[in-house]
Amino acid sequence: xxxxxxxxxxxxxxxxxxxxxxxxxxxxxxxxxxxxxxxxxxxxxxxxxxxxxxxxxxxxxxxxxxxxxxxxxxxxxxxxxxxxxxxxxxxxxxxxxxxxxxxxxxxxxxxxxxxxxxxxxxxxxxxxxxxxx
Numbered sequence: 308x309x310x311x312x313x314x315x316x317x318x319x320x321x322x323x324x325x326x327x328x329x330x331x332x333x334x335x336x337x338x339x340x341x342x343x344x345x346x347x348x349x350x351x352x353x354x355x356x357x358x359x360x361x362x363x364x365x366x367x368x369x370x371x372x373x374x375x376x377x378x379x380x381x382x383x384x385x386x387x388x389x390x391x392x393x394x395x396x397x398x399x400x401x402x403x404x405x406x407x408x409x410x411x412x413x414x415x416x417x418x419x420x421x422x423x424x425x426x427x428x429x430x431x432x433x434x435x436x437x438x439x440x
Contacts, residue, residue, distance in 0.1 A: 343419075346419065347419060347420060347423060350389070350390075350393045350394075350419070350420055350423075351420070351423060351426070351439065353387070353389050353390050354390050354393070354394045354396075354412040354426055355412075355426060355434075355440065357386060357387060357390045357396060357412070358396075358410050358411075358412055358426060358427075358428045358434075359428065360384065361379070361382065361384060361396070361398070361410040361428070362410065362428050362430075362432065364376070364382040364383070364384055365382065365408055365410075365430065368381065368382055373405070374404075374405040375403055375404070375405065375406075375407065375408040375430065376398070376403075376408075377398055377400055377403035377408070378398060379396065379398065390412070392415075392418070393414065393415055393418045393419065393420045394412040394413060394414055394415065394420065394426075395412070395413045395414075395415060396410070396411070396412050397410070397411050397413070398410050398411075399411065402429075406430075407429065407430050408429065408430050409427055409428070409429045409430075410427065410428050410429075411425055411426065411427045412425065412426040412427075413425045423439070424436060424439055426439060426440070
């Protein structure tokens with residue numbers, strides 16, 4: 308009668324573990340950059356939404372005061388933390404007058420949006436750069 312012997316190596320071998328780690332490394336190498344791009348696009352969308360809010364507030368301010376507001380305080384707006392942590396929102400005084408304004412969102416140079424480019428919107432609704440809108 309033949310007896311069955313239990314194998315002593317019922318666990319995982321080092322080779323099997325290394326193959327699993329290699330596969331996980333490949334998946335992570337593909338997924339992380341895609342995730343990072345997604346986060347950057349999401350932050351840009353938040354900045355764009357805030358710039359559109361500024362443009363809307365400017366049109367209401369113009370209807371009331373017959374001039375554009377040259378500060379966010381004049382428009383009674385505050386920048387959301389999700390935007391201010393990644394962008395500097397401004398209405399530069401040299402671009403603001405009774406007949407025009409340009410609101411800008413400039414990425415903070417040490418943040419994740421650093422290479423994203425400055426977003427702008429003006430009194431006529433023109434948005435720049437077009438590739439980022």
